[in-house]
Amino acid sequence: MARKTGSHSEITGPRIRDAALKLFARHGFAAVSMRQIAAEVGVQAGALYLYTPDKETLLFDLLKAHMDDLLAAWDADDPGGAPVARLEGFVRFHIRFNLERPDAVFLSYMELRNLGAANFAAIEALRKTYETRLETILRDGQGAGVFALPDTKIATLAIIAMLTGVNTWYREGGRLSRAAVGDLYWDMVRKSVAA
Amino acid sequence: MARKTGSHSEITGPRIRDAALKLFARHGFAAVSMRQIAAEVGVQAGALYLYTPDKETLLFDLLKAHMDDLLAAWDADDPGGAPVARLEGFVRFHIRFNLERPDAVFLSYMELRNLGAANFAAIEALRKTYETRLETILRDGQGAGVFALPDTKIATLAIIAMLTGVNTWYREGGRLSRAAVGDLYWDMVRKSVAA
DNA sequence: AGATTATCTGAACATGCGTTCAATACAATA
DNA sequence: TATTGTATTGAACGCATGTTCAGATAATCT
Structure with missing residues (x-):
């Protein structure tokens, strides 16, 4: 055979x-x-x-593809415009995108340690790029006086951690629809950065 | 020998x-x-x-000890009193406790999947107990009219995810002291639940 | 000092690992 | 239909795995 x-x-x-x-x-x-x-x-x-070529590369390709998808999807989804509307767009996008591919999300913040130094650095750079997308929105809003943030970088990380946390508890067909989750998290994020 | x-x-x-x-x-x-x-x-x-007795039990014992420590430490640290002060205590406690034992924190939300069903359930129960501690504070504050939360359970999970996220970026000797991190996160949490 | 108990070694067990490669059967092209 | 190229098998490689256990030595107790 x-x-x-x-x-x-x-x-x-x-x-x-x-x-x-x-x-x-x-x-x-x-x-x-x-x-x-x-x-x-x-x-x-x-x-x-x-x-x-080997097992580690298989993992790396999965992580790389996920991060590329993430960045491309946000760049296509970014509504632009005023910081508040843009932040709302980011919050809803992040939740929706992550809930659509829980396995990839789980992998890309759990299995980085199984990568060699070069592969690790490549994924980290993409992650940082994504964080910068949010950080820019926050900085713009801070400059425009619509947000009040003592530390923009930390606010960025705090918001992303909070949003990514949805994947740890959300179950399809549960009490809340995805849209309802988006509403709840946008409410908290909006207030947490409010001037 | x-x-x-x-x-x-x-x-x-x-x-x-x-x-x-x-x-x-x-x-x-x-x-x-x-x-x-x-x-x-x-x-x-x-x-x-x-x-x-075996490798899995070794892991379980580590996770179990960590969760027991966490609950005991909070119960000893809980300032009681008004919901706002109590919430502030929780935020600062969670960050401080987690930053003191990053390995154990990492393990207890990354390696649960390596546990058998019974061991998994035991750890999950302890985690839920800890979440309930925070949820009670939020519910009390909501009842007293000092917090405005459309969904107390989700707010609980969102706050814990945000706080636990500190461990992914904090480095000893970096730009921010632990106390400064506590200040920043308390600022965001306070605003996010504000009435 | 002698007996007992606690602690550890070192070898062994069966099993599984990532990876390579010659042989081979199918698909595509001409 | 004949030929070339692609996709796959199945066996093999050396090495690592979790776990057990008889034997040996140190600490403790009488």
């Missing part, structure tokens, strides 16, 4: 990344073996090496 | 827990071997089994 009927790299490639994302998020990078990923896809472990 | 001079369970026991805590936090539970922990202590792997 060798090549399987219907086999195609455009099919197997994504399936491997999907399986790896799901399993890494569920059990942790180190706890998941290449054989488990292969089994999930329905393939032998050796076949994975047609799609990734 | 067998028993070593100066050997004592009251010495080796804590050293094993310290080494395990440090290594688990640094590299992740699954990525750390019993032999690595033993080497850090200066002992052979077999000796660890005088102190723990």
